[in-house]
Amino acid sequence: MRHSRLAAWGPLLVVAAVAMAIYLPLVVVANYPLAARTLARGATLPCDSALACTFFLRNPVLPAPNQLLGGILALSWPPGAPYALPLNAWWTAIETVVGLSLAATVGFLFAVLLVLSRAFQLSVLPWIVASQTVPIVALAPMLVVLLGRYGVQGWLPKAIIAAYIAFFPITIGLAKGLQSPDRLALDLMKTWNATTFQVFMRLRIPASLPFLFTALKVSTAAALIGAIVGEMSTISFAGLGKMLSENARASDVVGTWVLMLACALLGILLIAVVDLVERLVTPWRR
Amino acid sequence: MTLADTPAVASAPRERTGDPALVSVRAVSMVYADGTVALENATLDVGAGEFVSLIGPSGCGKTTLLRLLADLAEPTSGTIAIAGRSPAEARRARAYGYVFQAPTLMDWRTVRGNVLLPLEVMGFPKAEREERARRMLALVGLERFADHYPWQLSGGMQQRVSIARALAFDPQLLFMDEPFGALDEITRENLNLELLRLWRETGKTVIFVTHSIPEAVFLSTRIVVMTPRPGKIETVIPVDLPQPRSFETRETRRFFELATEVREALRRGHGFEVED
Ligand SMILES: Nc1ncnc2c1ncn2[C@@H]1O[C@H](COP(=O)(O)OP(=O)(O)OP(=O)(O)O)[C@@H](O)[C@H]1O
Numbered sequence: 001m002r003h004s005r006l007a008a009w010g011p012l013l014v015v016a017a018v019a020m021a022i023y024l025p026l027v028v029v030a031n032y033p034l035a036a037r038t039l040a041r042g043a044t045l046p047c048d049s050a051l052a053c054t055f056f057l058r059n060p061v062l063p064a065p066n067q068l069l070g071g072i073l074a075l076s077w078p079p080g081a082p083y084a085l086p087l088n089a090w091w092t093a094i095e096t097v098v099g100l101s102l103a104a105t106v107g108f109l110f111a112v113l114l115v116l117s118r119a120f121q122l123s124v125l126p127w128i129v130a131s132q133t134v135p136i137v138a139l140a141p142m143l144v145v146l147l148g149r150y151g152v153q154g155w156l157p158k159a160i161i162a163a164y165i166a167f168f169p170i171t172i173g174l175a176k177g178l179q180s181p182d183r184l185a186l187d188l189m190k191t192w193n194a195t196t197f198q199v200f201m202r203l204r205i206p207a208s209l210p211f212l213f214t215a216l217k218v219s220t221a222a223a224l225i226g227a228i229v230g231e232m233s234t235i236s237f238a239g240l241g242k243m244l245s246e247n248a249r250a251s252d253v254v255g256t257w258v259l260m261l262a263c264a265l266l267g268i269l270l271i272a273v274v275d276l277v278e279r280l281v282t283p284w285r286r
Numbered sequence: 287m288t289l290a291d292t293p294a295v296a297s298a299p300r301e302r303t304g305d306p307a308l309v310s311v312r313a314v315s316m317v318y319a320d321g322t323v324a325l326e327n328a329t330l331d332v333g334a335g336e337f338v339s340l341i342g343p344s345g346c347g348k349t350t351l352l353r354l355l356a357d358l359a360e361p362t363s364g365t366i367a368i369a370g371r372s373p374a375e376a377r378r379a380r381a382y383g384y385v386f387q388a389p390t391l392m393d394w395r396t397v398r399g400n401v402l403l404p405l406e407v408m409g410f411p412k413a414e415r416e417e418r419a420r421r422m423l424a425l426v427g428l429e430r431f432a433d434h435y436p437w438q439l440s441g442g443m444q445q446r447v448s449i450a451r452a453l454a455f456d457p458q459l460l461f462m463d464e465p466f467g468a469l470d471e472i473t474r475e476n477l478n479l480e481l482l483r484l485w486r487e488t489g490k491t492v493i494f495v496t497h498s499i500p501e502a503v504f505l506s507t508r509i510v511v512m513t514p515r516p517g518k519i520e521t522v523i524p525v526d527l528p529q530p531r532s533f534e535t536r537e538t539r540r541f542f543e544l545a546t547e548v549r550e551a552l553r554r555g556h557g558f559e560v561e562d
């Protein structure tokens with residue numbers, strides 16, 4: 001059950017090594033024509049062969065590892081600066097986590113109603129499904145304008161957009177989890193004349209926790225994308241999404257790649273947190 | 287249908303009480319939605335303080351009968367009364383404890399937590415809950431495993447937890463569906479003895495399903511032999527072995543005679559099935 005440190009990191013390092021083995025030649029192949037042309041034009045570059053220059057282009061097709069590293073460092077210090085990754089990632093994380101909490105609350109209510117009432121299931125479930133087919137990029141600006149009319153501004157509208165796309169997996173996952181106890185377990189509660197409330201508290205809800213956490217992991221990824229799309233498609237003053245749209249406008253290739261890496265890292269981090277909470281909340285699982 | 291032409295109506299020997307039948311089953315039939323006749327025209331009286339075993343081949347309706355008594359299913363026809371009340375009323379009054387054929391433990395609760403569950407549902411005070419859970423786990427020999435989770439136990443241990451759980455709230459009436467089926471012979475005989483002692487000391491009424499002839503003879507005041515397809519009560523055999531019973535009881539001549547009688551009744555049931 002417990003992995004040794006090496007066993008845990010070994011496979012990860014192997015994958016990283018393989019990725020590098022593919023990535024480096026790819027950098028050379030992708031940038032070579034541009035490097036050759038740039039050199040031929042007589043631009044000043046800190047290199048003298050086209051091959052070496054594939055790693056030093058101002059606007060490369062595919063940024064080299066040294067350029068990514070430089071970009072990360074440039075965008076990380078000081079961490080509290082308005083252009084810095086840590087500050088902006090922090091706001092995106094806040095929006096995602098608040099969005100997830102909102103989604104979990106709404107998802108739980110919907111799931112309980114879905115389990116309790118067949119009528120609710122028949123009348124509301126199709127609308128819940130329909131809500132998810134509306135493209136979030138179309139919806140986000142409208143939602144922000146609408147919320148702005150009622151004074152809801154800043155990071156909160158993004159959290160609400162995150163919640164909007166995160167509540168669906170949570171609703172479906174929880175509804176499945178609440179229905180997961182088998183016939184016999186329900187019969188057993190019946191022999192003790194347990195109330196519906198007791199059946200929820202002592203049987204359905206504990207049984208649904210593993211389902212909830214599976215759904216939460218899916219939702220975390222969805223909520224993060226929701227928050228970023230929310231930031232990109234509306235007026236924003238902070239967030240990875242804001243940085244992404246600024247970079248796209250400036251066509252800063254290295255910066256865009258650094259931001260994509262930052263988004264991925266934030267996603268991994270948030271899901272790791274969910275995983276940790278899962279371990280704490282469901283200690284009975286092997 | 288009158289009582290006179292129902293098979294095997296046996297009135298309970300009221301050894302210790304003069305009460306009318308605690309459990310009364312009258313011409314009960316059970317046909318499942320798919321047309322399976324699980325029980326046909328079963329009539330049975332169980333007096334307070336009796337220990338009645340149901341024995342019969344797989345699929346003859348033993349579990350079905352217990353589920354009907356427990357108000358987990360409704361008979362297609364016939365009537366059931368428990369202490370003069372309907373099964374539904376008895377269930378709401380928490381009149382019985384039920385040990386299912388499968389342990390049905392909650393994965394997320396420890397062994398102690400599982401035994402505590404019915405006590406929590408019924409609102410026992412905290413100190414009393416803990417005390418009862420401790421006593422029940424001692425009774426089934428699992429004190430050392432109180433903090434284990436179900437997946438850490440063997441099948442037999444899980445079943446013992448479910449027995450402790452059914453006994454925890456001290457119901458006067460116990461339904462037990464093959465509770466010792468998953469146990470080794472020695473543990474089984476020990477728990478047989480424990481159960482018999484508990485029954486004798488507390489005056490509980492037990493309706494017990496088993497596939498083991500020696501177990502049925504050893505435990506019961508009466509044995510109900512059933513036949514399958516459709517499930518019927520073939521005969522009811524009173525067991526006149528003296529109380530208290532002990533390991534030596536299993537070696538007496540009367541024990542073997544009764545075991546033979548049950549075996550022959552079961553054979554008759556099977557023969558009936560072959561002719562069909
Ligand atoms: N829910 C159900 N729906 C349809 N048929 C059922 C259902 N439950 C049981 N049966 C059928 O009813 C018959 C009696 O089943 P029951 O479980 O009462 O048998 P049993 O005597 O307890 O058998 P075993 O000794 O194997 O536990 C069987 O033929 C079974 O297939």
Ligand SMILES: [Mg+2]
Nearest residue numbers: 348349387463
């Ligand atoms: Mg059965």
